[in-house]
Amino acid sequence: MTTHRERVRGWVERIADARRGDSSETLAAAFLLAATLAALVWANSPWGETYQAFWHTPLSITVGAHGIELDLQHWVNDGLMALFFFVVGLEVKREFAMGELRDTSRAAVPIVAAVAGLAVPALLFLVLNPSGPASAAWGVVISTDTAFVLGLLAVVGPSRALRLRVFLMTLAVADDVGALAIIAVVYTDDLRVGPLLVSFLGLALVLLLRRMRVWRGAGYLVVSLVTWTAMYLSGVHPTLAGVMIALLLPVYPPRRREVEHAAALTRAFRQSPNPEYARAARLGLERAVSVNERLMRLYQPYTAFLVVPIFALANAGVVLSRETLTAAATSPLTWGIVLGLVIGKFVGITGATALFARIRPQALAPGLTFPQIAGGAALSGVGFTISLFIVDLALEDPLLQDEARVGVLSASVIAALLGWGVFALGARLAPPPAGPPTKLLRPVGRRDHVRGPVDAPLTVVEYGDFECPFCSKATGVARELREHFGDRVRYVFRHYPLDDYHPHARYAAQAAEAAAAQGKFWEMHDTLFRHSDDLERDAVDGYAAAVGLDMERYEEDIRTGDFVTRVEDDELDALTSELPGTPAFYLGGSETPRRHDGPHDTATMIRELEKLLP
Structure with a gap:
């Protein structure tokens, strides 16, 4: 019989193992959780009025007679989040070019599961909200928060979950593709053709820089800022500029001749250290690695540990008054979000995976079990970041926005608990062996x-x-x-x-x-x-x-x-x-x-x- 103290010790060891190992997702999830709690505490404190006052402070950037004026919250949502979506686009491009999504046989199951995980939640939401202003918020339930899911997986998931982690990461990338497409197509209004053409010109310049084999990031930065501004003025949500630019940037494995050239430049600097050789060696090393990978390595920590937590701080501050909670408890909008994220993700991902595996029995990777998939599908109901982002796009009424945010926060907590419960139930019904597995995991086959x-x-x-x-x-x-x-x-x-x-x-x-x-x-x-x-x-x-x-x-x-x-x-x-x-x-x-x-x-x-x- 496992004692309470032993269970607590086991949890502490699991968290410590996650910190010692590949802990970036766990740490990013911790930053995001801390920012969310800070926003809730701030908004519900005696100084709660300062929360709204601060984030609605106007800030304008003008050049001559032209400029852009937004409040701080929208500078975060429209400006800083463009960097977040830029990194998402870089990850998507890399996965299609060099990663899990390149091999269709490996990616087939998580892609099918991701599509079902987009469609089923939206349908369940629309069952409760078939019409009216709230129906526009169906996009709130489509996306999964990768940082939270992988962080939770490291803490509450099974010990032998390497395959599940790969499955969820691939699913998350496919999920991001669908969510970005929906944002681009559904949540764009008041389209202005002139600025839109300028933004397309900016994208064409990015493509031209790529064709000219420009490998320095500074050239892309100037064009990207112009493209973002033009897309904002066009009525298309400007964060999509980040995605589209990222998809155009080149990604490739290092070319041998460029690696050898970089090595020769480095050797020359080692033999004769001087500023010119130092600069040549640095540029040679940069040229050997694609712009995509260099920019992803540069900006990923900023988005994970700064941009997304700031976004949560600016958007998660719901006043949890009796009136707000009462309205949310009886609101089809709130319950539609909870139903879509918690049940829709769980049923859609698990059901689609089971159906696909029944049609193609060898589709699931060795070691990936249905209890693991069910637990991962439950955790996928944590749709925090993009869900809150779409709340601001889909709803104009502040009261409906608060009800939707309560739904997102509630669904995230329920999904985390459900995932933990499914993993615990799976471990109880089918206890893992006391020692390492003894059977060969992957049977000998044609690939061997x-x-x-x-x-x-x-x-x-x-x-x-x-x-x-x-x-x-x-x-x-x-x-x-x-x-x-x-x-x-x-x-x-x-x-x-x-x-x-x-x-x-x-x-x-x-x-x-x-x-x-x-x-x-x-x-x-x-x-x-x-x-x-x-x-x-x-x-x-x-x-x-x-x-x-x-x-x-x-x-x-x-x-x-x-x-x-x-x-x-x-x-x-x-x-x-x-x-x-x-x-x-x-x-x-x-x-x-x-x-x-x-x-x-x-x-x-x-x-x-x-x-x-x-």
């Missing part, structure tokens, strides 16, 4: 690299790292096993690069996959292990040439191919299976292979495999 007959009665699966000295010795064991068992065994190699210990292993794994595209995986595999102590990038490329690869195709495949995804898939399987290191072996007969925890010398492995023979 197999030595030996594919229908052999014995299977050996190795998760290895080309820079691991123990793995290079284990290749001898695999060879001896094949010599002993002959056609009765098949040997499968999967990647598990340990970046903390072997900095060159990941590139070597990608090189092996690029060789596989030319039908020479095993030649490259054997060569890399023979030289496991010399896997610098140039050396690996030399081995690729030595095994007879078409080097032009190899270099292009390394730069733009899907091999990064393939290596990451194997790595996620290994991490989900909690493999302690490399080499790690699974042994099996006609059934699913199981982890081999004993010594991996030839004699021991032969004895274990012989036990599996009929």
